[in-house]
Amino acid sequence: AQSVAQPEDQVNVAEGNPLTVKCTYSVSGNPYLFWYVQYPNRGLQFLLKYITGDNLVKGSYGFEAEFNKSQTSFHLKKPSALVSDSALYFCAVRSSGSNYQLIWGAGTKLIIKP
C-alpha cells in the first residue's frame, strides 16, 4: 500500500539552529514528493517539490528537502530556524494509482523557540 509517514508529531528547535522535519514514503514507481506548510487556521501553502533531477530541492522561505531513494525519505530542512517558521508541515506523495490523489502525511508541528 502507498503511504507517507511523518514519524514526529512535533519538533522543537531553538531559533537560529538548523531544523529537520522527517518524511518517509512508500509508493510504487517513481515518487513525486511535496512539502506544504499550514499556519494556524489557514489553508496549506506549497513549499517545494521533487519530481526528478537533483536530490536537493530548494523551496520557499529558505527551506530545502533532500530526496534519498535508498532510504525512501524526503526530509525537510532549513539551516537557521526563525520563530515565524512555527507551523504545521505536511509531506505528500503523488499516488501512482490516481492522477488526482496525493497521499498525505499526518503532519508535523514545528515549534521554534526564541
Next chain:
Amino acid sequence: SQTIHQWPATLVQPVGSPLSLECTVEGTSNPNLYWYRQAAGRGLQLLFYSVGIGQISSEVPQNLSASRPQDRQFILSSKKLLLSDSGFYLCAWSPLHGSLATNEKLFFGSGTQLSVL
C-alpha cells in the same frame, strides 16, 4: 493572478441541518478542484475532486456531496449534518486541466471550520 475564495470561515450548525460551503477560483480557467477535510488540525482526507463542470468524483463514501455548477465554482453540501461531519474543510485547485501532472501543485483556500452540535 489567481485567487481562491472559500466561505464561510467558520460555521456552527445543529445536527440534521443542511450544509453548503462554497469555493470559487479567479484568474484561471478549467482548474481541477478539490474538497479536503482535515481532522483535528492534522492529516488531509480528499473528499471530492472535479476536472470539469458537472464532473465530480468521490473518494470517500459519506454524508456529503459536491457539485460544480460553473467552471470555477465548487460547492460542498449535505442534506443532514452529522456530528462526525465536524472538521476543517479545505478547497483547493490545481491549474492543469485533465490531470494532476507530475509537476503541478495545489493551491488551497483559507478553509472553513465546521462545528456540528
